[in-house]
Structures are given as structure tokens and as C-alpha cells.
Amino acid sequence: MRIKVKLFGGLKLPFKHQENVGEYWITLEKDYTIENLINLLSLSGKPLIIVVNGFICNDLQKKLEDGDFVSLFPPIAGG
Amino acid sequence: MKKIIRINMSKDVPEVVEEAMGRYEGLGGRGLTSGIVSSEVEPLCHPLGEENKFVIAPGLLGGTASAMSGRLSVGCKSPLTGGIKESNAGGQPGQALARLGIGAVVIEGKPRGGDLYKIEVSKSGVRVVKDNSLKMLTNYELIERLRKDYGDKIAVMSVGPAGEMRLSGASVACTDMELRPTRHCGRGGVGAVMGSKGVKAIIIDESETKALEPRDPEGFRDANRRFVLGLQRHPVTGQGLPAYGTNVLTNIINEVGAYPTYNFREGQFAGARRISGEVEAEIEKERGGNPTHGCHRGCVIRCSGIYHDKDGHYLTKQPEYETVWAFGGNCGIDDLDKIAMMDFLCDDIGLDTIEMGVAIGVLMEAGLIKWGDADSAISLLKEIRVGNPMGRIIGNGAEYTGRAFGVDKVPVVKGQGLPAYDPRAVQGIGVTYATSPMGADHTAGYSIATNVLKSGGFVDPLKPEGQIELSRSLQIATAFIDSTGMCLFVAMAMMDQPETYQALLDLINSFYGWNMKESDVVEYGKRILKMERDFNIRAGFTSKKDRLPMFFYKDPLPPHNKVFMVKDEDLDKVFDW
Structure with a gap:
């Protein structure tokens, strides 16, 4: 399956990718979870805000589906 | 001992009187501006009339050596909302006024003619000087003039042409470390009220002032060290905000469909x-x-x-x-x-x-x-x-x-424009917009922290459940922080780190010799909100003013296609504590 990863707030892909705009389509095996994705991105153990298809995600075991948009942020605030 | 400076602009020669803090002892920042406005200003007055007062107050920790303590509050009856208003800003004037031992400046009355004045504040006292040559200067033009006349060791509060014209969107500018007029008490038309008093600028001489001495210097130093460590350790105050500024929010608020x-x-x-x-x-x-x-x-x-x-x-x-x-x-x-x-x-x-x-x-x-x-x-x-x-x-x-x-389709509450979070996609901030005595104000109870940014837990932004309690506790805590002179961003670290919260209490306690506990913070915040609500009620506000514009209840917002779902009867319970 293919999902779109969007990285913000200084987060970067740990591997080379032809797209270079902070938004990357990547291909994953079936049954991939958010936690698997975070490990793949070398972000495990870091505090993150995770948004999946516009919804804030609190469940690292949530299974990703083909076409999902996953946005990742470090802890941030403002206003 | 702090003092209150009262300036009566109705006199042919504006009169300056110095008095003790008296019944306002123990109040600072928003607590002090709202305290003075709620007890001294006739709620039915015209906001631009002589009965309104323009109050300036550094926070409780203003003028001390504590980090982050430079916020300054201004207060009055607002020409934009018709209710009580407190608006605060950073910059140098807060520290400068406080170091001169000033708890508040209260500008009262109104000059009869069209003359324009500047107010000079220094170690040797307060002088009100007529200066019509400053008329209609912009803030940057004004500062260049004042720099020539007074040098660089000043901090300035001023109004631009908008304040002189008494427009309801007018701000009060405060100069920053580079003496630029970039930090603004923005909301509620406070600049129009300062302008209505005939005051163009307040020029505070910073030279020869030093940090105020705490009751317990050693305890204060230790508390400040712990407070700064806590801010530096927290990823938001230690990394995110320094690297990208507040605009780091654009992407996340957009991604969650609340932009x-x-x-x-x-x-x-x-x-x-x-x-x-x-x-x-x-x-x-x-x-x-x-x-x-x-x-x-x-x-x-x-x-x-x-x-x-x-x-x-x-x-x-x-x-x-x-x-x-x-x-x-x-x-x-x-x-x-x-x-x-x-x-x-x-x-x-x-x-x-x-x-x-x-x-x-x-x-x-x-x-x-x-x-x-x-x-x-x-x-x-x-x-x-x-x-x-x-x-x-x-x-x-x-x-x-x-x-x-x-x-x-006009997005305002109590006449004040909504800030940068749609209340249909972040329901908690809708409660704050609707019920804050200030009108639509995100800072008054920043639910985004918990609805989106996961500071202090998590409350689902798309559901009405839990939003009343969230907004209530944040509005109470904010009223207190706005009184300390602390930048509100310290709350991001305090919500996640109890030791940083304690460090702030220790700063206050060691400075004043108090014994303030967490429960006292809540009482302090409630006292301020009660004064503000009371003023608004006497100004004619009813619960019908504590509502969002109708379109938020009936037009679904893409992409989540939600409307604002918190019930009116629940909004009316925000201040039932």
C-alpha cells in the first residue's frame, strides 16, 4: 500500500527520497501500524503529535490503510 | 513599596497624584487593571468619554530579575466590545515601569481641547507635557523623534494615527529591546482609549533603574534557576518556539482542519x-x-x-x-x-x-x-x-x-474578531471565544494546548464533551498568569511539568514573602474573572452575549464537516464553580 507522510517542524526523512517538499509517498507492506511507520522513520521514542487524515491519533497500534495521509510534528505551540 | 500614579487629564494642566496601592495591594497585571476598571469605571460610560479610565500595570513579577516577567497589561472599558478589556504585550515598558516602583498608571478624565500630550516617567517623577508636534506621527516616526530627544535608554508606549483617530481596532505599541514599536497590546481598541485621553506616548527612562529586591533573595534566585531550567527542558519552550516562533502552528492547525x-x-x-x-x-x-x-x-x-x-x-x-x-x-x-x-x-x-x-x-x-x-x-x-x-x-x-x-457572515463575539482557530474543528476554543469576558480571545483559555497540541492531556477537539471543564480551568489559570507579568507560553511547560509550576509559585512567594499554593492560584484567577464578569453584567451584558455567531451552529466546516456543538445551557455553566 501507499501512504503519504508529511513532516513538519524540522522533522526529516532518514533516507533519500525523490520528492523533497516535506511530503512523501512511500510504499509499505500490509498491516503496517503507526508505530511501525515511526520506527521506519527513525523517530521512535521521540515525542510526536500524529495526525492521520486530519484526525489526531493517540493509538500507535492503529493500522494504516492505502491512501492514508500521516502528518508528524514535534511538540509545538504558539498562538 | 509599589505605588499607583494617577493622571487627571481633565484639569487645564494635567494633574499627577501618587498614592499607595491600598485596596489593590497584592494585585498585578490583569488582576490590577481589571480590579481598578471594575471598581472605578462606570460600566455604562462611553468608552471614549471622560468617565473611562486607561490603566497600565506591570505584572506581579515585573521589574524583578525573574525570566519571562516583562508582560504589561492595559485595561479599560473597550470601545470594540463595550465590556471590560485587558490586553497585554511584551517589550520593555513593563520592566521599566515596575523597576521605578510603579504598580499601575491610571489615566483619567479627558482634555477639553484637541491638544496632544506625552508623559515622561523617570526616577525623578512623572511629568505630563503638551506636544502637538507629535500629532498623527506613525509609531516608527514617533520613536525616531523620541530617540533624538531622549536617547536610547527609554521604553515607550504609544498610539499611532489609529489611536489618535479613536478607531476601535487601535492598539497600544510597546517598544522592544531595539527600541522599535513592535509589541502591541492589540485587542479591543485599547489604543482608542489612550488616544481619547489625548496621550500620544508614555516615555519611561530606563537608565539608573535596577531589578527589584526580593524578600528572600536566595530563594528567589533558586526558584528562577529551576523555572528557567524547566522552560529550557520542555520541547515546546526549549526548542519549538525558539526555532520557528508561534507561526509553527500554521501547519498543524491546517492539518487538523481547523485553519x-x-x-x-x-x-x-x-x-x-x-x-x-x-x-x-x-x-x-x-x-x-x-x-x-x-x-x-x-x-x-x-x-x-x-x-x-x-x-x-x-x-x-x-x-x-x-x-x-x-x-x-x-x-x-x-x-x-x-x-x-x-x-x-x-x-x-x-x-x-x-x-x-x-x-x-x-x-x-x-x-x-x-x-x-x-x-x-x-x-x-x-x-x-x-x-x-x-x-x-x-x-x-x-x-x-x-x-x-x-x-x-461576520466572525465576532462581543464585537471582537475571532482569532486563528475555527471553533467547529476545535470545540474547546469555541467555549473560550463565546464566554471570555474579553470577547473572542484565544489567549483567554487556550484550549488548543489540550485539544490539539497535547499539553496537559488530550480532549477530542471534534466533540463537545469535556470542553466546558477545559475552558473553565484554562480561563482561571490564564487570569492568574496574566497577572504575574509572565508570558503565557510558560504555561506550556507548567502544564506538563509540576516542578516548573512550583518554581513559578516559589518565585512569587520568595519575592513577596507569601505562601501561595496551587489552590490560591485558582482562587486568584476566579476572583479576576468574577470582577470582569461583574463589570460586563453591569454594562448590560447577558448570557446571550456568550454565544458564537449563528453560522458556526449551522454551516458545517470542511474537511470534518462539523458545526459547533456545545449547548447554550452548558456555555452558561462555564463560570459556575
């Missing part, structure tokens, strides 16, 4: 990434500006910055998230240079960027200019400077603009 776009029609803006904090910081670095800069001495978070134009010359301070949104997504504009120009114009003319962005969005809604037309938006702001009828309409804010052009 008000095209006057609150949609919750996502296609151009969001182009105007985000990440891009802004890159531009600032490339052009020789600075993405990490404090707004006052003693700030360790440094969420501000310096924005240069394409030629590498100073244009404005780093436009903040709310400003970038107001002129950006709200108006369909995705050009940071144009947005930065509007930020500069608002600082220079003395205007609230949120109110102006919302007003221009309403004008776009009316079809007078096209969505995304940045050049026309810039021209409109320049018309305010000139003071022609169109400029004056916009300068009076979103509600006034909507009425002038027959628009029914």
Missing part, C-alpha cells in the same frame, strides 16, 4: 505550507534576519524574530501566527512578504493585526476586493493611515465593516 480559510468558510488552506513558520524561519535566516529573538530582556523562550525584505533590510519583527493567519489563510493570501508588509503597517499605524485581518476578510466576503488580493489589502491598511472614510470603517474592526457593507 479558518476565506473568512471561516473552510478549515484548510492550500497555501498554508508557503506561509508556515518553517518557511518564515528559512527566509529570515537567508536574508540576514533572525528567527530566534526575545521581545524583552529576560526572555529565554525567544519566540520572536526579525524579518528582512528581499533586499536584506529590516521590514518588521517576525509576524506571529495570528497575524500570518489573519492576513494569510483568512484572506486567501499566501505571500509572506506581503503579509510581513501588513504586519509592519499595523505596527506603524497602531492597529490590531487580528482585527484588521478579520475586517479585510469580511470586506472580501462582501466582494469589494478579491480573495488573495494582497496589494488591495495593503492599500486598504494605508487608507487607515490617511483617515479617509474607507480606512476608518476597516479601522473600526470586523463587525463595523460587516455592518457598513451589509455582510451577514
Whole structure:
């Protein structure tokens, strides 16, 4: 399956990718979870805000589906 | 011992009186401005009349050596909302006034003629000087004049042409560390009230002042050390805000579908990434500006910055998230240079960027200019400077603009334009917008922290459950923090780190010799909100004023297609504690 990863707030892909705009389509095996994705991105153990298809995600075991948009942020605030 | 300076502008020669804190002892910042306004101002008065008072107060920790303690509050009856108003800003004047032992300055009455005054505050006292040569100078022009006359060791509060014209969107400018008029008490038309008193500028001599001495110097030093460590350790106050500033929010608020776009029609803006904090910081670095800069001495978070134009010359301070949104997504504009120009114009003319962005969005809604037309938006702001009828309409804010052009979709509560979070996609902030005594104000109970950013837990932003309790506790805590002189961003670390919360209490206790506990913080906050609510009730406000505009209840917001779902009877329980 293919999902779109969007990285913000200084987060970067740990591997080379032809797209270079902070938004990357990547291909994953079936049954991939958010936690698997975070490990793949070398972000495990870091505090993150995770948004999946516009919804804030609190469940690292949530299974990703083909076409999902996953946005990742470090802890941030403002206003 | 702190003192209150009262200046009566009704006298032929303005009269200055010094008095003890008296019944206001123990209050600071918002607590003090709201305390004085609620007990001394006739709630039914005209906000621009002689019965209104313009109150300035540094926070409880203002003037001390504590980090982050430079916020300054101004208070009055608001010409924008018709209710009580407290608006606070960073910059240098808060520390400077407090170091001179001043708890509050209260400007009362109104001059009979059209003369303009400046107020000089120094170690040797307070002088009110007539100076009509300052008339209609912009804030930057004024500061250059004052720099020549007084030198660099001053801190200045001022109004631009908008304040002199008494427009309801007028701000009060406070100078920063570089003596630029970039930090503004923006909301509620406080600049119009200062202007109505005939006061153009308050010039505070910073030379020969030193930090106030705590009762327990050793305890204070230790508490300050723990407080700073806590701020530096927390990822938001230690990393996110310094690196990218408040505009780091653009992407996340857009990603969760809560970024008000095209006057609150949609919750996502296609151009969001182009105007985000990440891009802004890159531009600032490339052009020789600075993405990490404090707004006052003693700030360790440094969420501000310096924005240069394409030629590498100073244009404005780093436009903040709310400003970038107001002129950006709200108006369909995705050009940071144009947005930065509007930020500069608002600082220079003395205007609230949120109110102006919302007003221009309403004008776009009316079809007078096209969505995304940045050049026309810039021209409109320049018309305010000139003071022609169109400029004056916009300068009076979103509600006034909507009425002038027959628009029914006007995002205001109590007459004040909504900030940069759509209440249909973040229901908690809708509760704050609706119920805050200040009108639509995100800072009054910043539910975004818990609804989106996961500070202090998590409450689902798309459901009505839990939002009343969240907004209530945040409004209470904020009323207290706004009284300390602390920047509200310290709350991000305090919500997650109990030891940082304790460090703030220890700072206050060691400075004053108090024994304040967490429960006292809650009582302090409630006392302030009660005074403010009481003023508004006496000014004629009912629970019907504690509501969002109707379209938020009936027009679903894409992409989540939600409406605001918190019930009216629940909104009426926010202050039932």
C-alpha cells in the first residue's frame, strides 16, 4: 500500500527520497501500524503529535490503510 | 513599596497624584487593571468619554530579575466590545515601569481641547507635557523623534494615527529591546482609549533603574534557576518556539482542519505550507534576519524574530501566527512578504493585526476586493493611515465593516474578531471565544494546548464533551498568569511539568514573602474573572452575549464537516464553580 507522510517542524526523512517538499509517498507492506511507520522513520521514542487524515491519533497500534495521509510534528505551540 | 500614579487629564494642566496601592495591594497585571476598571469605571460610560479610565500595570513579577516577567497589561472599558478589556504585550515598558516602583498608571478624565500630550516617567517623577508636534506621527516616526530627544535608554508606549483617530481596532505599541514599536497590546481598541485621553506616548527612562529586591533573595534566585531550567527542558519552550516562533502552528492547525480559510468558510488552506513558520524561519535566516529573538530582556523562550525584505533590510519583527493567519489563510493570501508588509503597517499605524485581518476578510466576503488580493489589502491598511472614510470603517474592526457593507457572515463575539482557530474543528476554543469576558480571545483559555497540541492531556477537539471543564480551568489559570507579568507560553511547560509550576509559585512567594499554593492560584484567577464578569453584567451584558455567531451552529466546516456543538445551557455553566 501507499501512504503519504508529511513532516513538519524540522522533522526529516532518514533516507533519500525523490520528492523533497516535506511530503512523501512511500510504499509499505500490509498491516503496517503507526508505530511501525515511526520506527521506519527513525523517530521512535521521540515525542510526536500524529495526525492521520486530519484526525489526531493517540493509538500507535492503529493500522494504516492505502491512501492514508500521516502528518508528524514535534511538540509545538504558539498562538 | 509599589505605588499607583494617577493622571487627571481633565484639569487645564494635567494633574499627577501618587498614592499607595491600598485596596489593590497584592494585585498585578490583569488582576490590577481589571480590579481598578471594575471598581472605578462606570460600566455604562462611553468608552471614549471622560468617565473611562486607561490603566497600565506591570505584572506581579515585573521589574524583578525573574525570566519571562516583562508582560504589561492595559485595561479599560473597550470601545470594540463595550465590556471590560485587558490586553497585554511584551517589550520593555513593563520592566521599566515596575523597576521605578510603579504598580499601575491610571489615566483619567479627558482634555477639553484637541491638544496632544506625552508623559515622561523617570526616577525623578512623572511629568505630563503638551506636544502637538507629535500629532498623527506613525509609531516608527514617533520613536525616531523620541530617540533624538531622549536617547536610547527609554521604553515607550504609544498610539499611532489609529489611536489618535479613536478607531476601535487601535492598539497600544510597546517598544522592544531595539527600541522599535513592535509589541502591541492589540485587542479591543485599547489604543482608542489612550488616544481619547489625548496621550500620544508614555516615555519611561530606563537608565539608573535596577531589578527589584526580593524578600528572600536566595530563594528567589533558586526558584528562577529551576523555572528557567524547566522552560529550557520542555520541547515546546526549549526548542519549538525558539526555532520557528508561534507561526509553527500554521501547519498543524491546517492539518487538523481547523485553519479558518476565506473568512471561516473552510478549515484548510492550500497555501498554508508557503506561509508556515518553517518557511518564515528559512527566509529570515537567508536574508540576514533572525528567527530566534526575545521581545524583552529576560526572555529565554525567544519566540520572536526579525524579518528582512528581499533586499536584506529590516521590514518588521517576525509576524506571529495570528497575524500570518489573519492576513494569510483568512484572506486567501499566501505571500509572506506581503503579509510581513501588513504586519509592519499595523505596527506603524497602531492597529490590531487580528482585527484588521478579520475586517479585510469580511470586506472580501462582501466582494469589494478579491480573495488573495494582497496589494488591495495593503492599500486598504494605508487608507487607515490617511483617515479617509474607507480606512476608518476597516479601522473600526470586523463587525463595523460587516455592518457598513451589509455582510451577514461576520466572525465576532462581543464585537471582537475571532482569532486563528475555527471553533467547529476545535470545540474547546469555541467555549473560550463565546464566554471570555474579553470577547473572542484565544489567549483567554487556550484550549488548543489540550485539544490539539497535547499539553496537559488530550480532549477530542471534534466533540463537545469535556470542553466546558477545559475552558473553565484554562480561563482561571490564564487570569492568574496574566497577572504575574509572565508570558503565557510558560504555561506550556507548567502544564506538563509540576516542578516548573512550583518554581513559578516559589518565585512569587520568595519575592513577596507569601505562601501561595496551587489552590490560591485558582482562587486568584476566579476572583479576576468574577470582577470582569461583574463589570460586563453591569454594562448590560447577558448570557446571550456568550454565544458564537449563528453560522458556526449551522454551516458545517470542511474537511470534518462539523458545526459547533456545545449547548447554550452548558456555555452558561462555564463560570459556575
